[in-house]
Amino acid sequence: MSDGGPRLLLSDSPEYVVRPGIVYRDWLEGDCRIFFYHVNRCRQPARVSVRLDNLESRPVQVQIRQRGLAWPDRETVLVGKATMHHWLTDRCRYPEITIDPGGHSELDPDLGQITIWDEQLINGIYDLSCNGRVMATIAMIPRGQTDEQFWAGQPEWLPRDGVHPAGTFAAADRQVVLGPMPPPGRVAAVTLADGRVDRFLVGTDPRTDQPVINHGNYGVRYTIVNRPADQPAGYDLYLAALGGVFGSWLGVSGPDDGIEWLPVPASGWVNAVETANGKRYPVEFVASLRSAAGQWLIFSPPGGSALPVRLVLEATGPAL
Numbered sequence: 001m002s003d004g005g006p007r008l009l010l011s012d013s014p015e016y017v018v019r020p021g022i023v024y025r026d027w028l029e030g031d032c033r034i035f036f037y038h039v040n041r042c043r044q045p046a047r048v049s050v051r052l053d054n055l056e057s058r059p060v061q062v063q064i065r066q067r068g069l070a071w072p073d074r075e076t077v078l079v080g081k082a083t084m085h086h087w088l089t090d091r092c093r094y095p096e097i098t099i100d101p102g103g104h105s106e107l108d109p110d111l112g113q114i115t116i117w118d119e120q121l122i123n124g125i126y127d128l129s130c131n132g133r134v135m136a137t138i139a140m141i142p143r144g145q146t147d148e149q150f151w152a153g154q155p156e157w158l159p160r161d162g163v164h165p166a167g168t169f170a171a172a173d174r175q176v177v178l179g180p181m182p183p184p185g186r187v188a189a190v191t192l193a194d195g196r197v198d199r200f201l202v203g204t205d206p207r208t209d210q211p212v213i214n215h216g217n218y219g220v221r222y223t224i225v226n227r228p229a230d231q232p233a234g235y236d237l238y239l240a241a242l243g244g245v246f247g248s249w250l251g252v253s254g255p256d257d258g259i260e261w262l263p264v265p266a267s268g269w270v271n272a273v274e275t276a277n278g279k280r281y282p283v284e285f286v287a288s289l290r291s292a293a294g295q296w297l298i299f300s301p302p303g304g305s306a307l308p309v310r311l312v313l314e315a316t317g318p319a320l
Contacts, residue, residue, distance in 0.1 A: 001198070005173025006127060008203070008219045009136060011036040013166035014158055017140045018042060020150070021158040024138040026168045026206040027055065033172045034107075034126045035219035036138050037080075037164075037303045040072075040116040045143035047114060048122050050107035051151070053135040054099040060132035064094040064108065068125035072116045077269040079121045080304030081247040087125040088249055088298065089261055099134065106147070107136070115143055123303040125219065157207070167212030169203035169219075176224045178313075181235060187314045190224060193217040193301050194242070194308035216307040224297040224311065236314045237286040237297075239264050243306030244272035244279070250286055251298030259298065262286055269305070288316070 009032065011024035018041045028034075040046045054060050068087020073079050099105045106112060107126065116122050140158075141150045160166060176198070182188055191197040193216050201214040214220070239250070247269030251259045270282035289295065301307050 001177075002175050003171040003173065004175075005171050005221070006031040006033040008033045008035065008169040008172035008201070010169065010203070010214060010219050011038070011138050011166055012218065013164040014161040015039060015164040016041045016161065017046075017158065019158070020046065020140050020142050021156040022137055022139045023158055024166055025157065026136060027133050028052075028128070028130050028136050029133040031129050032127075033219055034124070034128070034136065034138070035303075037121070037123045037218070038140060039076075039121045040118060040140065042140065042142070043118060045118075046116045046140050047112055047143055048116065048124070049112050049139050049141050049147060050126075051104055051137045051139070051147070052097070052099060052107055053104045053137070054101055054132070055135055056132040057101050058132065059101065060099050060130060060134055062097040062099065062105075062107070062128055062130045062134065064126060064128050066090040066127040067092070067094070067108065069108075069111065069114075070123065072114065072120035072122045074119050074121070076121045076304035077245055077247045078304070079123050080302040081249070081263075081269065083123040083125060084300060084302040085249045085261065085263070088251060088300065112147070121304065160205075165212055165214050165216075165218070167203040167205050167214065169201045169214060172201075172219055173221050173223070174217075176222060178224060178226050181226065181313065181315050184315045184317045187312055189310055189312045191242070191308055191310045192222060192299060193220075198308070216301050218301050218303060220300060222299045224299065226295045234289065234316045236288050236316055238283050238312040238314070239286055240281060240283045240310040240312060241270055241272070241306070242281050242308050242310055244281065246270055246282070246305040246309065248300075248302035248305060252287060252289060253296045283312070
């Protein structure tokens, strides 16, 4: 298991925003990722803005590489699932942003056009690159206010809720290497985002300089790699939702380095079922795959879902 990739700004506290204000602020430079997850409880229509302020004495260029953004809704699992799909599959080209010294810019004008009604969730994921240091400020703004009016009022940085994570983390990509596939009829499994087998990221709250644990590893992109086997075998892939409620997408590498994106479950979401013997956690069939040799999977914990999950690979015989 190894970590690398972009610096992560995770904004999920306060998760339920009861009045307009700033929800997160920290600097960005180089390759970065922003993950925000907030529910509007301001009792008025609102929107989210990500403001970038140039901290350099020269112009800074910012480029969005991938964006995940879904329409707000009260069905939080579906919002998280749709956001994850948009981010993982995004191949759009976004215009480069140039910010002059002492200047500022919106990260994404499209984001500022989205109205978040009462009790609706907004979830966004952005991968971007900056060729200098900028300060990123994420805020919940009343729908009827312009950015200029909001920032001129010296908005409050809202207090944390004491439950959900908010922090900055040094590296947000994780690679997990599996052992060789077992013989037909046997299974291999990997548990993700449980804090034990797969450790949680530890970062820093920029407001307090105190350590922050990313319970659930939200914003982390996993690549799960199968080591080449002596005899390539077909296998069935399952996902066990050990946290209960779950809905997302998985990526499976193809024969020409392409990726097939698979919804889990095929529609909606799954949840644990109460039985006389306790909770029964759902296990979803994902796909039958032709070969485990050198294959890799892509997964990222979706907003609105509960973690951990377990990926189960059952060898079914020689590849066709």
